[in-house]
Amino acid sequence: MLLHSIKAVMRLVLSGLLFTASPLLPATDGNVTAPTGPLVVLLYHHVADDTPAVTSTPVAQFAAHLQYLSEHRFNVIALPEALAKLNQGESLPPKSVAITFDDGYQSIYDNAWPLLKQHQFPFTIFVTTEPIERRYSAMMTWQQLQEMQQQGVTLANHSVSHPHMIALTKDEFQTEVERAQAILQQKLGSTPAKLFAYPFGEYTKAQAQWLAEAGYHAFAQHSGPLSAASAPQGLPRFSLSGRYASLESLTLRLNTAAMPVLNQADYDPFHPRAPKQLEFDLKNPPFAMTQLNCFYQGKPIEQVTFAPKTPTSSIMRVTITLPSTPAAGRSRVNCTAPTTRQGHYYWHSIPMFVGPATQQWPD
Ligand SMILES: [Zn+2]
Numbered sequence: 001m002l003l004h005s006i007k008a009v010m011r012l013v014l015s016g017l018l019f020t021a022s023p024l025l026p027a028t029d030g031n032v033t034a035p036t037g038p039l040v041v042l043l044y045h046h047v048a049d050d051t052p053a054v055t056s057t058p059v060a061q062f063a064a065h066l067q068y069l070s071e072h073r074f075n076v077i078a079l080p081e082a083l084a085k086l087n088q089g090e091s092l093p094p095k096s097v098a099i100t101f102d103d104g105y106q107s108i109y110d111n112a113w114p115l116l117k118q119h120q121f122p123f124t125i126f127v128t129t130e131p132i133e134r135r136y137s138a139m140m141t142w143q144q145l146q147e148m149q150q151q152g153v154t155l156a157n158h159s160v161s162h163p164h165m166i167a168l169t170k171d172e173f174q175t176e177v178e179r180a181q182a183i184l185q186q187k188l189g190s191t192p193a194k195l196f197a198y199p200f201g202e203y204t205k206a207q208a209q210w211l212a213e214a215g216y217h218a219f220a221q222h223s224g225p226l227s228a229a230s231a232p233q234g235l236p237r238f239s240l241s242g243r244y245a246s247l248e249s250l251t252l253r254l255n256t257a258a259m260p261v262l263n264q265a266d267y268d269p270f271h272p273r274a275p276k277q278l279e280f281d282l283k284n285p286p287f288a289m290t291q292l293n294c295f296y297q298g299k300p301i302e303q304v305t306f307a308p309k310t311p312t313s314s315i316m317r318v319t320i321t322l323p324s325t326p327a328a329g330r331s332r333v334n335c336t337a338p339t340t341r342q343g344h345y346y347w348h349s350i351p352m353f354v355g356p357a358t359q360q361w362p363d
Pocket of ligand 1: 102103158162198199200
């Protein structure tokens with residue numbers, strides 16, 4: 001009965017995006033231990049009832065999210081603190097969650113902040129500086145951002161002009177990052193944390209490497225919990241806007257653990273030509289491989305194969321054959337497998353930005 005209702009909720013929430021009829025049963029391997037995902041990072045844009053639905057979380061839904069985190073005693077942690085701990089190899093308390101907002105919309109100040117204050121939850125806003133400089137009415141003002149910073153809100157870098165980064169030259173990319181960082185420093189009067197969120201979540205491996213050398217952590221927008229194995233300049237977040245704004249959607253995402261995927265920073269999400277296959281390596285997979293399911297465009301992928309890298313290796317190479325050729329633009333493959341806790345999943349998302357990259361890159 002319980003199983004059925006969980007299944008029903010999952011199907012409803014995901015609209016077939018992630019799960020098929022795979023049974024929600026614990027892995028059959030008796031040796032596995034229940035994992036804890038070290039950090040789930042939530043991503044919001046607008047918190048309002050009258051802004052574009054696809055990037056908005058209704059105010060009542062947002063309030064319900066915070067209430068849920070509070071009632072279920074999640075450890076809502078400031079992003080710089082969480083990343084510093086993971087960097088030093090420290091594990092985070094169970095049920096750690098960080099809250100982030102991209103762009104810097106007025107509704108964060110008007111609607112989200114009062115609710116966050118009630119719960120005393122820390123959070124981070126990734127700010128795009130140019131729309132604020134231009135005083136667009138949908139955006140917060142520098143004065144409001146300063147006020148938030150003085151009360152402990154983390155403000156971080158989301159570029160100057162919110163371009164499609166993968167269409168930029170190396171110099172243009174660096175200028176977007178460095179200028180935004182300098183403007184934040186100047187306007188806010190203190191050195192901002194070295195945190196960057198890619199506009200649209202899009203990036204190339206070369207850009208991630210430049211950010212690594214410059215000392216930044218960087219967030220994208222593919223889904224999944226974050227662990228010490230995540231690429232530090234390709235960190236996942238769960239978006240909770242639009243069709244993902246429901247409380248069921250939140251609880252599903254909170255019930256995830258990072259899949260132990262190796263060498264994630266080696267993957268280049270930018271594909272000049274559409275890929276036919278994707279691969280990743282799992283170290284000592286903590287679930288039965290037959291329970292791994294991968295999904296593309298809302299449908300399960302039939303051709304997911306796996307084999308040890310060498311006959312004696314504990315590393316399992318997973319090969320995913322895409323069912324159709326990805327069009328130019330942004331898409332992703334999500335893979336899940338059950339943990340030993342009912343309704344709890346390992347989750348790994350693979351972003352794909354398929355070229356050619358142009359200034360007319362699709363939003
Ligand atoms: Zn943005």
